[in-house]
Amino acid sequence: MKTGLIVLLCAAVLGVLSGCCCVKPRCCTMERTCAPAKPALPDGPYAKDRSQSAWAYLAGKYDADGDGKISAAEHGRGERAFKNLDQDGDGFATQDELTPGPVHGLMVRMIAMQWFQDDDNPGVLGRAEFGRGFDAIDSDRSGAITSRELNARLDTVDPAIKGMPTPPPGMDPFLSLELLGDKNGDRTLSRPEALALFDASARDGVWALPKRKGARHPPGASRRVAGAAVGEPAPDFTLASPDGKTQVTLSSFRGKRPVALIFGSYT
Amino acid sequence: MWAAHGDAVAFLVVYIREAHALDGRSPLRKGGLPLVEEPLTLEERNAVATVCLAKTALEGMPAVVDGIDNAVEKAYAAAPDRLYLIGRDGTVVYQGGRGPFGFLPAELEKAIRAELAGAGSP
Structure with a gap:
């Protein structure tokens, strides 16, 4: 699986995974850089070094006492998240509990x-x-x-x-x-x-293959569509860009252009 | 698709909750893959969204981030990922299936072509 489905969209939506930053071909050879320096990536709950293992990332971040396991107190990101890490429920998240989902x-x-x-x-x-x-x-x-x-x-x-x-x-x-x-x-x-x-x-x-346990929907019953169904008014929203500088309201496009919404995440 | 239709259609990435957070129910826990913990605040989600957009060729495409209450994701039943096309009249003209198997960019493009041709959804 590629790194997140959002990456799948790159190839399909944009048609290319990456492109040269240079409009003039010679700029890439004549200059050390042909693009302005990109800002440093923000700090956040993700591993900046993707080559490390999941355990190395978590232990490096949370195992304060270096005992090779992470307690709930060391973790501090809520009961639900810790419960997903501490699969045997003994109060400690350990490397051998990091199994694929x-x-x-x-x-x-x-x-x-x-x-x-x-x-x-x-x-x-x-x-x-x-x-x-x-x-x-x-x-x-x-x-x-x-x-x-x-x-x-x-x-x-x-x-x-x-x-x-x-x-x-x-x-x-x-x-x-x-x-x-x-x-x-x-x-x-x-x-x-x-x-x-x-x-x-x-x-x-x-x-x-698992056998189906009877009909999923009683005969004659309509199948409820999760989310916004075709023909229905699209639920309006106002959300901000990641840098907080721009706000977008879906209904502002009404009467102007169709809007393709791409929902996804990094993972 | 964005390059082909971006003048006629607005493309908007809506960044939602993580599909495979390290500390989630369906984790991806292997080096080399994005190792992301489920953001607990909008600030954290903004940071992860920024990294995601920077690391993929989606950088440059307009993007917004769902609130930490996941309200928009819930309204569109969008997790883990999903494609929609909203017509000029504000109605849904294409609702893709839920990802990963229902996430089909080719279907979206077909819907875009039909919408632009005035034929409605396929």
């Missing part, structure tokens, strides 16, 4: 059910089939699959499994496999790692 388990299943299938029963994935799927993805026969190899099969995936959507364009499906399965941190998923991942979540030796 449940969304990645869902992604792994979705990817496996589509990428690793090789038979006519797409709703069930057995261990041997999973292994065959791994071997098919491991195009260089190295014994480990990489992001490049997995993504190379993207075009061959037939999303024939109902209810299992394909990852959106730009989302790296390998990321979830890596987060949950890459135990030695080499950014590949070896065959033993992959099979361990399968075994950890298999029930009765297989992965199967």
Whole structure:
């Protein structure tokens, strides 16, 4: 998965991820910089050094007494946030509690059910089939699959499994496999790692799509649309820019131009 | 899309609560990815939004930040991410699905073309 979905939008909305700052080609060679210096990034609840691990960031910020664990008192960012870190509820957040969230388990299943299938029963994935799927993805026969190899099969995936959507364009499906399965941190998923991942979540030796428990909506009942539905007046709002210098009111565009709203976040 | 339609359509990024905060329910906790704690104040969210916009090619696109009460995100059911197109008359002409799977820029562009052509939503 790319760094946040907002990044996905870059490629689609703008068409390019980055562009030269220089209008005149020679400015990039004639001058040391061809763009004005950018202001320093503000301080905030994020890691400025993205190469560090999540634990290194949190411990560096909160483990005041250096005992290798973070207490609620050291954390100080509220009970709900601390509870998400202190998964065993013993009053301390530790490195081994920083596991990937449940969304990645869902992604792994979705990817496996589509990428690793090789038979006519797409709703069930057995261990041997999973292994065959791994071997098919491991195009260089190295014994480990990489992001490049997995993504190379993207075009061959037939999303024939109902209810299992394909990852959106730009989302790296390998990321979830890596987060949950890459135990030695080499950014590949070896065959033993992959099979361990399968075994950890298999029930009765297989992965199967969950069966629907009856109709989601009673016959004749309308399905409530979450958010602002087509044809309805758009909820008005007035919000400020990140620097606080500009305020935008949605209704100010009425009668002038359509407005494309892009909701998202860094993560 | 912004480059192609930016003269006729206003594009506005609405920065909302984190989809995968380190201390959230669906965390991304790996080096190399944005490591962000869920902002507790508008000031913190403004800071993270500033970094996000600076680190992506969205820098330069008009952007606003939802209040810490998440009121606008709730009104549009926008979390974790979502696309909308509001017509000139102030009504919703395109409501994208919720991300990640419903976040489909191609659909938005199709809706923009239809709106500009006067045909309404596809």
